[in-house]
Amino acid sequence: MKLHVIDTGFFKLDGGAMFGVVPKTLWQRTNPADENNLCNWAMRCLLIEDGNRLILIDNGIGDKQDAKFMSHYYLNGDASLHGSLKKAGFTAADITDVFLTHLHFDHCGGGVKYKNGDGALELVFPNATYWSNADHWKWATEPNAREKASFLKENILPMQESGHLQFINPNQPSPFSQFDIFYADGHTDKMMVPIIPYKGKKIAFMADLLPSVGHLPLPYVMGYDTRPLITLEEKSQFLNKAAAEDYILFFEHDAVNECCTVQQTEKGVRLAQTFSLSEV
Known part of the structure; x- marks a missing residue:
């Protein structure tokens, strides 16, 4: 099995929103903000190459939203979804599976595009099965007012309408032998965190359970999380296990x-070392 980092670019979000109740004087030490209080965030995806399967975990924001929408997020950087796939030696048509940790626009927007000319929507990965779970799908397609702006129907519904959508059932055998799944309900309902055995280690694709190194302390919880107290419990459980079993945490959003x-300290679980996936 091989792992390929698929960088899709950067975007900006308000630092206060990303760190919730934590004061700026603390979070800006790890995540400095610009003059508009915006911090830069990656949209870093992961491709698993295993035999005849090519499994893409998340796919970034995409490029089909209008200029007004994109102007709110200050997209930047030279990397792109298709450019990174090409660098790894693949095209969108090669992808067999698109595993979506959750359906917020910065995680699944790259999976659907407009057809040339007629304005109809089509899948970016025409030969892939798109994977979610039934609970999260219901949550995303019948959104609460707090998350509605993050669940865009043009990102989501074409997966189902095309016949390419399948659901993972936590109570049944997984369709993926390549990784286990940790289900988290603090950020959104039934977000899926893949934990991938790789070269004798376990690599956890952190999605929005832990956006960055700066979010390691337990109270550093995003203002976007729908159930912040649940996030606290999930982070504590996950990070204690990660420290005990020497997990490698792979960040989707750390710029x-x-x-x-991570390691246990007198202050709780804290950073041990940072490095790139290529060093593993």
């Missing part, structure tokens, strides 16, 4: 750090 390990 600087691709991976890290």
Whole structure:
């Protein structure tokens, strides 16, 4: 099995929203903000190459939203979904599976595009099965007012309408032998965190359970999380296990750090080392 980092670019979000109740004087030490209080965030995906399967975990924001929408997020950087796939030696048509940790626009927007000319929507990965779970799908397609702006029907519904959508059932054998799944309900309902055995280690694709190294302390919880107290419990459970079993944490959103390990300290679980996936 091989792992390929698929960078899809950067975007900006308000630092206060990303760190919730934590004061700026603390979070800006790890995530400095610009003059508009915006911090830069990666949209870093992961491709698993295993035999005849090519499994893409998340796919970034995409490019089909209008200029007004995109202007709110200050997209930047040279990397792109298709450019990164090409760099790894693949095209969108090669992907067999698109595993979506959750359906917020910055995680699944790259999976659907407009057809040339007629304005109809089609899948970016025409030969792939798109994977979610039934609970999260219901949550996303019948959204609460708090999350409605993050669940865009043009990102989501074409997966089902095309016949390419399948659901993972937590109570049945997984369709993926390549990784286990940790289900988290603090950020959104039934977000899926893949934990991938790789070269004798376990690599956890952190999605929005832990956006960056700066979010390691337990109270550093995003203002976007729908159930922040649940996030606290999930982070504590996950990070204690990660420290005990020497997990490698792979960050989807950390603009600087691709991976890290963690360790127990007198202050709780804290950073041990940062490095790139290629160093594993």
